[in-house]
Amino acid sequence: MHHQLLNMPLFLLSVLCLYSSHASVPALRFSAFLDPTHQIYLRWDHNAEEAIMTFELQAHSTGWVSFGFTNNKEITGADFVIGGILPDGNVYFSDWHGVSEDTVLEDENQDYELLSLTQDATSTTMAFRRYFRTCDEDDLDITGDTLRLMAGYGTDDTINFFEGRIVHKSLYMMLLSTEDELHSPSIYHVYDLKVDDVSITSLKTKITLDSFSDRFNFEPRITPRNETLVHHILVYACGNASVLPTGVSDCYGADPDFALCSQVVVGWAVGGGSYMFPDETGISIGTPLDAQWVRLEIHYSNFNLIPDLIDNSGIRIYYTPELRPYDMGVLHTGLFTFPIHFIPPGVDSYMSYGICNTSQFEEMNGAPVPDMHMFGYLLHTHLAGKGVRGVLYRNGEQVTVLCEDNKYDFNLQETRNLKETVIFKPGDEFLVECQYQTLDRTDVIFGGPSTLNEMCLIFLFYYPRNNISSCLGYPDIQYVANELGQEASDEMEGMMAINLVDWDNETIKKAEKACKEAEQTVIIKTIDELVRNETSFIREISDTILAPCKDISRAIPAPWLKRQTEYKATPPTTAKALGAKSIFPLPPLLFLSWCFTWLLTSSV
Structure with missing residues (x-):
């Protein structure tokens, strides 16, 4: 029978005095718990045409709640919102960013739009939305990369951000x-x-x-x-x-x-x-x-x-x-996993390349190869990997950046779908580029199976299947060793010579340049272990053009947001930086007096 397989304490925020007419939130398709104890639950969805993402965060707390994005779990450069409901029912919600590890500052431009904020006896639920790219330099872009999320909450509405419970999670959000x-x-x-x-x-x-x-x-x-x-x-x-x-x-x-x-x-x-x-x-x-x-x-x-x-x-x-x-079939691409692949120690950014040349696919397949419809991919490096992308070329010209993750996280490796199928034709080339950071290493990292070795791979899912199983490239290591001033007459001597290099900024740059310029040997293997070699060279990559930024404050709200938007108060324009030793909670009566005074003066 033929079958198939399926499938810094912060103690005071500017407060928005809102009329709490909680608008309904559109249906959100995706969800995840952000912490191991399931106290913080996120639902989200995105609209690619409008370049906007909608969130709903539920935290097991009746105090303040927070959600946003970071770079490598650091407060510096973080982009987040904090909101909640005071005991008297007034709502607060504001957009913030981290300026140092113990200080956060309220954004001058408020680019997150509150949709609703509700609370019951045990939990607070906050729904809001934001454009993928705002025009605020204090906001982080929402991209198709692996994003580092930050969420947290406090026990009450006296917002001590750095003493609240803060959790981090890597998540791919463009599902x-x-x-x-x-x-x-x-x-x-x-x-x-x-x-x-x-x-x-x-x-x-x-x-x-x-x-x-x-x-x-x-x-x-x-x-x-x-x-x-x-x-x-x-x-x-x-x-x-x-x-x-x-x-x-x-x-x-x-x-x-x-x-x-x-x-x-x-x-x-x-x-x-x-x-x-x-x-x-x-x-x-x-x-x-x-x-x-x-x-x-x-x-x-x-x-x-x-x-x-x-x-x-x-x-x-x-x-x-x-x-x-x-x-369907799976095509194994990237850089051949062998000590010919090396990464110098102590570098903030180092690029490696492996190319697949499909010119021999039809001959090795034993029959014409129909167009390969690529629909999914799995990226793979080890601990030093910080970014991976795959680029398709036809007749020497770049067709598309098929897939990429510029914020790769070793702890989140998952099969992802392409937005639309991409066609591979016989003769096309597919380049895999991997970015590494080795600031914590003192020795050269070589390609190999151990977690402390490195890999640079993309597994491509496609249909209809053919007999090709893998297509992996590697640079002429003898050429690379010679460019680094080492004597080498063959591949073995070239690999051994890499251990003799005195690594500094100059030799690191030379190594990266030589590996990119060297002729690549492409090893093509079939399901039945037929192996042939082809040659190719690394081509230049045209970076993806970013979409223009958008300012949500000029966006036309949906009809069901109109009333809430009209009642949305604007906090004072004075910038407030709150550091780890700043403690000045606002008494509830003074807060209510301030809100009432603001409403009166703003209506004149």
Whole structure:
């Protein structure tokens, strides 16, 4: 049967005296808890046409609540709002930014628009919206990168920001759809592809697939308390030339029977969740062309060398006999994971490149390769990675930046969908660029499987499938070593010479330039382990043009906001910086008097 698998204390804010006619908030499709104890819950949605995002934050507190964005969890440069409801029912809400680690300042331009603020006996719910890019230099852009969110709350309305509970979470917010919006099959089955009581030092096993045959949706199944140890999970389809070994073997070990499985079927990495494929496609299993077994590969990071750890993690597969129009494939691209890839120590920003040249795809496939419809991707580097992007070229010209994350977070690696499918044609080139930061390293980082080594990879999801499994590039390391003043007559000597380089600003720049200018060898591999080499060069990348900024204060409010907007008070224009030692709570009676006086004077 042919089936498919689916899928600084701050004590006073300027207060907005509002008439509390709580407007309804539009339906928000996406949601997440922002803390492990589920005390702070965020719902959100975005409108790409209007370039605006709407939020609803619910915190388990009847005091002040806060939400916003940071750079690497730092208060300096943070962009956030604080709001709440006083005991007498008056509402306060204001836009702030961090100027240092113990001081925040109210923005001169208020670019967050309050939609509603409600409170019950235990929780405060605050709904608001903001443009992706405001024209305020104190605001951070909302982008398609991984965003660092900051949220918090206090026990009451005396706002001591730096003594409240503050949490941080990395989140990708430009989601395109929920699983509920996709079409789950009416009939499906579940299969747990996992290891059984494996010692944490055992990294690989192989499991037969002859007992079922369908297409899938998948989700990780991580053994409780091993969440910080399971680094990533890969499921490979094994070529028909392979044989079925028994037991468990080390990743990249000497057993040749484990080596003949290179077609990535499913990829999961730390921070990722479940993923359902689009309605058009699924992974085929059960036909004569499909693998008869797969390899389950699990990488662990046991930095603390905890002994006697046992794991039962793996992937839960959802499969169905209800076939979808196209069988999908995964193309493994980027920089060949080998010590030819190196990153100098002590650098704030260093770029590495790996290119895929598809000119031999049709010959290696054994048949014409139809247009490859790219619909999703998974980015992957290790701890030094700070940004990844993939760029498509045709006839030497850049077609598009297919995917990018300029704020990559190792702890949030997930499969993401493209806004629309992108076509790869035979002869196209695909460049993977990775940005690294190694300020905390004193030795050169080399490419390799360990978490302390590095990788530079993008897994591309596409349909209809072909027989190509990977297309990875690497620079001429002999050329690079020579450019760095080292003698090297072949690749091995070139790799060894990198350890002899005295790293400073000059040699770091030379190394980055040489790796980018060097001829790249492109290794192309098929499902049946046919390997050929091609050559290519790294092309220049045209940066994505940012959309113009927007000022929400000049936006026309929706009709249901009109009354609330009319009653929205403007705080005094005097800038207020509140530092860690500033303590001046405003007595409630004085506050009410101030509000009443402001309303009278503003109406004259």
